[in-house]
Amino acid sequence: MDPAIWEACKRGDKDAYACIYRLYYPRLFNYGCRFTADAALVEDGIQEIFVHFWTNREKMVAVRELKSYLFVSFRHHLLKLLAQHKKLQEDMPEAVEDAFALEISAEQQRVAVEEQQEQLLLLRSAMQRLTPRQREAIFFRFYENMGYEEIAGILDISVKATYKLVARAIALLRETYHSAPLMKALLTLTAMAAALGSMQLSLFICSSRLPGSL
Amino acid sequence: MELPKDYEHYSTDDFIADDRFLQWVRFPDAESDACWRQWIAAHPHKKEQTDEARAFIEGLHFKETLPTAAAVEAALARNLAMIAGLEQEPAAPVKVRRLRKAGRWAAAAVVLGFLAMAGRQLWQQQSRMVQYTGLADGVRRVWLPDSSEVILNANAEISFRDNWQQADRREVWLKGEAFFDIRPAAAGAHLARAFVVHSANMEIDVLGTSFNVKEGQAFTNITLNTGKIKIRFSDLPETPLYLSPGDFVQYSAKKNKIVRKRVNADLYAVWKEEGRQLEHVTLKEMAAYIEDIYGYHVKISSRELAQAQLSGGLRVKDEKLLLETLSFALNITIEKKADTLFIQPKK
Structure with a gap:
């Protein structure tokens, strides 16, 4: 300005x-x-x-x-x-x-190559796994293009801690690029776990209804 | 510009985290561009890392929630009004001459009373009455001088003074239907805490809350979503009503009748947001809503059916659309006989 x-x-x-x-x-x-x-x-x-x-x-x-x-x-x-x-x-x-929510936008990714779409989805889910503070640091660093000292001032932590916070977040986000097949397996597992969870729930309801029906 | 040597040992992650690298990717200028290109040419084994780092940074686009230019201007206008309010000069201190002891307090009271009146007159001269009318179709958002929000339904009308800085209470006058989201008086802004909505035959006292008022010829409906309000009826000044969230009051001036009951308050304010998502509204709650808003009697064929639930976007713009949506979503038939609706499962 x-x-x-x-x-x-x-x-x-x-x-x-x-x-x-x-x-x-x-x-x-x-x-x-x-x-x-x-x-x-x-x-x-x-x-x-x-x-x-x-x-x-x-x-x-x-x-x-x-x-x-x-x-x-x-x-x-x-x-x-x-x-x-x-x-x-x-x-x-x-x-x-x-x-603190930070979402990767799909609208600006003009290239609709399938592989890139997949990577985008992975990056999105990786973003959800960051801590809110890591997400906030990423926001200031890559959206607001702020320097480490500025970010440190806003988050009220030391400059050294800010470097670490950002580096850790970058590493976590970048892991998705290397471990794509593993991620898929993990996602399937999560889905299965969710299905299992709901089965247990319905079982529970059944058994709790039993005494009433007797 | 010469780049320091230690980039030699940088990994992709290090490049991403580096200030100078980020500046180059995001805001390249002739100097940084030449400098980095030269460095990469001299270190061809690092090209893969810098390419990866660049691709990563360029791939990071975040979802934005940016206000429109008009919204920014409106916010700025409200902000300047807040500042103008703060900057109004405080009244000059008044010297009161020594009077005989007995008359002192009385005189002080008179002076204070006079000052209060003068202040009020001054305020009324400085502020002007403004009026907003709802759109013919759809809803209109209006911001009050204290940045409380009012959503006007079609053809509703609201009036208030444009400056509340000197007012002893925040007052608005309403015709038709509106949803109020009242902010508690902001810290630092010298605003009156009391907030009053005047309608044809009642006054509503408010403290930090959101609620819906539907003022009409036949009756007035008030539904409280959050907070606490007090209703004073012009005809029954001695019996005010206190409402808690979820309370519904219907007042018919002609019949001089007050109905009070518990409802799903979200449903009564649903008109204000197009395609608003509702969760688990029962048909029974919907039936009560239809009775209150459209004046029908509603009969549901069985108790089980009354408990059927509805979730999702609901349009309540008009009766026909609402009934069609209901019958489709719950697979029911709705039959109209005189002023009664009969609801039963579709055969």
Whole structure:
């Protein structure tokens, strides 16, 4: 972003502020939607941190820090809102921090070669096996194209730990490329296990009904 | 630009994780491009790794949830309104002269009362009444000044002041059917906590909640989805009703009759989302819904059939479509005789 816009915003120029808002609102929104499907809540979070940003703009130092600042405060605030929300309606089962969803998109993969489709599916299922934190690191690294120091700042961990986190996630994702046949076998096994599970369930129902029918 | 030598020992994973490599793949410029091409040419045994790394990075496309340009502008407008509200100058302190002891408090009360009135007048001058009308067909989303959401059903109408910063309560006036998702007052924004919906013959007091109001000629239906609300009827001011999630209240002003019961609240708000997925709605719940919304009596031939369940997308735009969907999904016949619907299994 143009440092002049930042300077103007600091001086209280609302047009410059609007520029910054238009630039970051879609990115923060896209990021927030990975924690929850509640778009209204995501918007609330963004609105509040932007208001806070405006009232504290004079204290901010450099434009370089702006992106990190917005992501850090938005992440913090959204997780707080989600925790409150969860308390209000206790029927939300999953923990807030465990919800970061990252999906590989098929739409942009124009080549519909069967082999690549298969690889895409594998990559998708591999993504699901990452921890939410690994997924978040991958998102910042390969979607937001952020450096390790920036990611470390947002996730509130050391730079060294960030390198490890990203490297581990890459290794896990890349394993799918090498172990495709094994993966298939694993998937079949999972399907079989699922089938077995449902059989046990129906058996259980049968036996629990027996005393009643006697 | 010269690349450091240690790339010699990089694996595919290392290249993927490398800052400079990522920059080159994502945002190549003449310099980085020349530099990497030169390096790869000089290290042909590394070509396989760099190719793999590049393919991996280029294959990572993530699903996006980006707002439309119009949504961004709307959000910006709401944000600027929030900031404008915060920046309104606080009222100048008023000096009260020493008065005789007995009259002091009375005078202070008068001054305070006057200030309150003046403040209210000032607010009413600054804010203006706005009105939104629902579309002729389909639903329309409206955002209130506190960023609460209202979904208007076809032809519904809602009015409110465009600035709630100085208001002592958040108020809206409704005609027709709407679904409200009210946000609790945001931290830092000096908003009144009280939220009131006025309709023809009642007022609804709200605290952080979502609910559905269908105001009509014959009767008004209110269904509460989450939170808590209090209904005050204009004709019966001394008997307010408190609703919990899942409660349904139908008020008929003409007959002066109140019906209160438990329902599947999701069903009553289903109109607001096209193709909304419902889980395990029983035919009995559907029958109650049809009775409340379309005014029929519904008779189901057997108790077992009443427990039949329905899951999936449901369109409730009009009666005909709804009944057709039901009869198809549950394999039932629905027969209309006067104002009664008879439901039985298809033979």
